[in-house]
Amino acid sequence: MTTRTATARYVGFGKDGKGALTTQSGVLSDQFYGFNTRFADEPGTNPEELIAAAHAGCFTMALSFALAKAGYGEGTLETKAAVKLEQKDGGFAITRSDLTLEASVPGIDADRFAELAEEAKKGCPVSKLMNAEVTLAYKLN
Template sequence: MTVRTASARYEGLGKAGKGHVSSQSGVLSDTAYGFNTRFGDEKGTNPEELIAAAHASCFTMALSFALAKAGFEQGTLDTKAAVTLDPDGDGFKVTRSALTLQASVPGIDADRFAEIAADAKANCPISKLLDAEITLDHTLS
């Protein structure tokens, strides 16, 4: 079993608050996030951008491994994920993650590629997460 961690801290509340997010690997280290990085153009990140990065990388890796398993040895896969955040009652909801793939795999026919890509889209762990039960353990101090 693999477990990866990240942490977030938010100081202040609502639009005036400022957040920082860090990841176990250190790739994110007190990276700014907040209202203006999510809904404006302030420098920093936001949850939807992180989900898009996770989905694009997970799908692309899953497809790469599936193609290798099918006997293909060369190729280039370039994926973009666009995650949409829409209003949902008094809050918001991620309603879509649209993957756009540019691929070059010598020797594969279009139908076989489409089949392998569709399976990778359906079965990469992040695709599964986007339609998963979410649990919460919390401490209030």
């Protein structure tokens, strides 16, 4: 079992509040976030961006391991995740995460690739965590 941690601190409340995120690894250290980084274009991060990074990374790693297990030893995978935050039921909800993958896997059959990619989409831990629609579009070079 692996446990990872992160800390959020928020000073002030509502739109005027200012937050900072720090991760256990130190990759994020007092990274600024707040209302304007989430709902406008102010520099900083936000929870949805971090979820998108986690989903893209998780799916890509899951597919990489599936390809290795299937006997493929080289190639590249690049995934973009677009996480959608919408108003719903009087609040906000993450309603979907759209994965877009560009892949190069020498020697793989398109049907086999599609099968492995779909399994990785369903099986990655972040996909399992999401209470939202998860889609996958891909281009196999």
